[in-house]
Amino acid sequence: MATPQRVESDLGWALGRVARAHLRVAQEQVAGLPGGPRGYQVLVAAAREESSTQLALAQKLGVDRTVMTYLIDELQAAGLVERRPDPADRRARRVVLTETGGARLCDLERRLREAEQHVLAPLTPEEQDVLRALLQRVAEVDPDTASACEVARDLGQEC
Amino acid sequence: MATPQRVESDLGWALGRVARAHLRVAQEQVAGLPGGPRGYQVLVAAAREESSTQLALAQKLGVDRTVMTYLIDELQAAGLVERRPDPADRRARRVVLTETGGARLCDLERRLREAEQHVLAPLTPEEQDVLRALLQRVAEVDPDTASACEVARDLGQEC
DNA sequence: CTAGATGTTCTGCTCGACAGACCATCGTGT
């Protein structure tokens, strides 16, 4: 028990706190949107990504494919997205934004940009940019690739 | 729809991805520990904080107090912590580490430090330090204080 | 044309989290 850390120095703790705080303010902003923050992410992905089949969306956003089904059900019921048959594969459905979905997305983006700044308020604008950039670089690596390489087994250090 | 962002530039997306990735590798390391990663955080908090009453722990870790009850139940059943009567307040229980709990915590800290480095692998050591420092500063602000100040209502910008 | 793989949906189930009630105890006021 040589140098046990405080909770505050734990990466998982900080990560959880910030993620939870962000989630909370984000939920206020997307109130009423089916699926909450995830519904928003589906809208963004559907607007940008070209190969927006349900499965591709699911693994990009890190949700189960069975969840994506009723997530899109709700967004479609709200008139924000449409399921179009994939011309190349009749099993797949391509998820595309409707016009009202685009307008809604535009509004949500504005709101969430503010919410993010709100969470990052304790940092200077330059520090916010640094944090965003670093987080994005960490987030962009393929999680499967990362998990493939085992954690080093040589636990030889003192405690 | 002037400049709609990609999903990757969304802070919530990056935050969620990194938090999930960290959670995954962390869960591998704490396998067998009651309560998973949260159990670990309870151990850390119980080891460091002096005023470690259950309610204080709960709000420090951001969990409901009813959850903290059976969380500590399990840790106690595993012989890692003890509930001691608070000499000053007979309603409260102070959560203290047992000897085996301390040893276990020591081992877990070593494992998790490696797991964290594993998640942050795409960054240089200096960048890792920067990211940790920035996240901690954001995480340390009182969430209630932050939520008290409303998000600015002047949404005058163009989209 | 058969056999296995893949995209989507549906069903059933489990588990975690919260609300609410409940008990013991504290602090305050009278």
Add this chain to the structure above:
DNA sequence: ACACGATGGTCTGTCGAGCAGAACATCTAG
């Protein structure tokens, strides 16, 4: 001393999110 509300901890009931597994349609390979 006593009564009252507030607080820490525990228990019960309930609800919803998410996953496994099966079912169905379709693709691809041989």
